[in-house]
Amino acid sequence: HSKAMGRNQCSFFKEEMNARISERLILENSMRRGLAREEFYLEYQPIYALGAGRPIVGAEALLRWRHPEMGIVPPARFIPIAEDSGLILDIGEWVIREACRQSRTWTAAGLREIPVRVNLSGIQLRQKNLLDVLQRAMQDYGRKPAQIEFEVTESVLLSEVEMATGVLEALSRQGFKLAIDDFGTGYSSLSYLKRLHVDKLKVDKSFIHDISIDERGAALTRGIIGLAKSLNLRVVGEGVETAQQLAFLTANGCDEAQGFYFSVPLSAPALAEKLRDSRPS
Numbered sequence: 001h002s003k004a005m006g007r008n009q010c011s012f013f014k015e016e017m018n019a020r021i022s023e024r025l026i027l028e029n030s031m032r033r034g035l036a037r038e039e040f041y042l043e044y045q046p047i048y049a050l051g052a053g054r055p056i057v058g059a060e061a062l063l064r065w066r067h068p069e070m071g072i073v074p075p076a077r078f079i080p081i082a083e084d085s086g087l088i089l090d091i092g093e094w095v096i097r098e099a100c101r102q103s104r105t106w107t108a109a110g111l112r113e114i115p116v117r118v119n120l121s122g123i124q125l126r127q128k129n130l131l132d133v134l135q136r137a138m139q140d141y142g143r144k145p146a147q148i149e150f151e152v153t154e155s156v157l158l159s160e161v162e163m164a165t166g167v168l169e170a171l172s173r174q175g176f177k178l179a180i181d182d183f184g185t186g187y188s189s190l191s192y193l194k195r196l197h198v199d200k201l202k203v204d205k206s207f208i209h210d211i212s213i214d215e216r217g218a219a220l221t222r223g224i225i226g227l228a229k230s231l232n233l234r235v236v237g238e239g240v241e242t243a244q245q246l247a248f249l250t251a252n253g254c255d256e257a258q259g260f261y262f263s264v265p266l267s268a269p270a271l272a273e274k275l276r277d278s279r280p281s
């Protein structure tokens, strides 16, 4: 009896596994097709300086995929699959080029210059020709390094410190500004921080959320801001949703913030409109 049940359970798991594997294969294939069919696009979330006038000082490019049947697929769902299959290299190159193209369009429209911040996958950091890809995009769209910045999640930096240190140093030598994304979630050994050529630290939104929960949550965020300051890094709060969180970040010396409290990620024209309304510092 129990043997039969074991077998049933086993085949249940197998089916489940197969279903998951085939879902991944389907997604992978439709991503490949989607790239050719221009189903990907970028949204831009404005980033605000927390000083006087609170000007927009940047825009984070966030990848979107509009699948003809599935609708909008969130990046958390397709980026891991793209990373496993290596497709992230093509997608990542597309993101870099599209961000450069959009930046040029905004410049041509006479908008105030703000850097576009592009998320890089760890797989891209390992890409041998990343610098060539970048250089080509910058050249094709007439961009200077001050107009494009990069974000890399902390977990990537931790898993391969040596490799990451080298690539970030190369990028920084080219004049690109770099941020550590989702900071605080990666169980950092803090010693690696001072060796990395980064300019900014983005406090993960889970910490920003906890500010309003209790004193310990608030203390953690205060500590991360203090750490960044002591290393001379700019600090950015992500996922700011309430006036209370914003007031806390401002009072504790956080430099910049983004989140639904200010604006959701926007289409390129909508971002341009916001930028026209926002005064430079």
Ligand code: C2E
Residues within 6 Å of the ligand: 045, 061, 062, 063, 074, 075, 076, 079, 092, 095, 119, 120, 121, 151, 153, 181, 182, 205, 238, 239, 240, 241, 258, 259, 260, 261, 265
């Ligand atoms: P991330 O880089 O940490 O981006 C911030 C995420 O928080 C975005 O989710 C953004 O829409 C969301 N967000 C912004 N404000 C708020 C808020 O006030 N509350 C909450 N709860 N969320 C907020 P999104 O767009 O779904 O992207 C998720 C992640 O996917 C990104 O996290 C990033 O790691 C990755 N990603 C997005 N675009 C790209 C890309 O072009 N390349 C790579 N490699 N990764 C990307």
Ligand code: MG
Residues within 6 Å of the ligand: 060, 119, 151, 181
């Ligand atoms: Mg990011």
Ligand code: MG
Residues within 6 Å of the ligand: 181, 182, 202, 204, 238
């Ligand atoms: Mg982030």
Ligand code: MG
Residues within 6 Å of the ligand: 181, 182, 204, 205, 238
């Ligand atoms: Mg995050």
